[in-house]
């Protein structure tokens with residue numbers, strides 16, 4: 001009997017979209033969550049949800065029973081993600097589960113030492129002879145809805161330290177289509193896919209699109225790092241969050257994320273979705 005895929009991060013932005021694609025492909029999988037009941041609520045009662053916590057090795061055996069492939073996604077805003085994931089990667093190695101599709105980030109190697117974790121994990125999978133595929137998506141088009149809803153709808157701004165650099169925002173649904181293909185078809189071992197949308201846009205240009213889509217003026221104030229730190233501190237965010245986000249967005253402000261690839265189309269056969277289409281879905285009406 002063929003084995004199943006374990007989807008980690010299954011209840012999050014990417015994971016939910018991956019689960020949807022795996023269901024439509026008719027693939028056999030288990031969805032991992034720290035909270036099985038909440039997982040069923042988010043993914044549907046027809047989804048097999050298994051208790052799983054990277055920080056709790058006692059959950060690993062049951063989660064990987066009957067599994068031969070893993071979609072490996074670590075939670076965001078986690079300094080030292082490599083240390084959080086290390087016990088689980090060791091468990092996969094010991095149990096001969098070699099096929100791992102790792103969810104990294106485009107430009108991760110340029111985000112500074114404190115965000116070096118994606119690189120460390122990529123290198124580990126290579127050195128330890130996993131049958132790996134690395135997905136390196138750029139900034140999600142859905143970040144505007146997920147992280148900036150109140151800024152955009154209540155304050156009329158989009159507020160990140162991206163300077164005047166550009167990125168090719170990618171639709172989460174396109175990423176999920178790639179992930180599902182890579183998990184369910186042959187020919188992807190040892191490959192790395194850089195996943196982008198079809199056009200390079202600055203935050204000022206994204207704000208212009210948000211203005212058209214919402215019918216309200218949305219402005220990009222291009223804050224300095226100090227202004228950004230001040231705003232997050234005033235909003236009560238933990239101190240490390242501002243520096244983490246400044247490091248992430250520094251690859252846009254230095255124009256190092258100004259990359260368009262054909263990898264979404266290469267893997268799925270479909271052209272990637274543009275930012276305006278995603279923002280219309282997320283903000284119009």
Ligand SMILES: NC(=O)c1ccc[n+]([C@@H]2O[C@H](COP(=O)([O-])OP(=O)(O)OC[C@H]3O[C@@H](n4cnc5c(N)ncnc54)[C@H](OP(=O)(O)O)[C@@H]3O)[C@@H](O)[C@H]2O)c1
Pocket residue numbers: 008009010011012013014015032033034035039052053054055073074075076077103104105106137138139140143
């Ligand atoms: N946003 C971007 O533009 C962007 C771009 C490139 C790459 N990325 C990468 O994307 C990843 C984040 O993906 P996302 O936005 O889909 O995340 P998300 O929506 O915040 O979801 C995080 C997931 O991680 C699970 N999780 C949290 N702590 C866990 C733990 N200790 N053990 C097991 N599972 C745990 C959560 O599941 P439960 O709560 O159900 O346990 C949830 O399903 C990060 O690695 C980030 O670097 C993001």
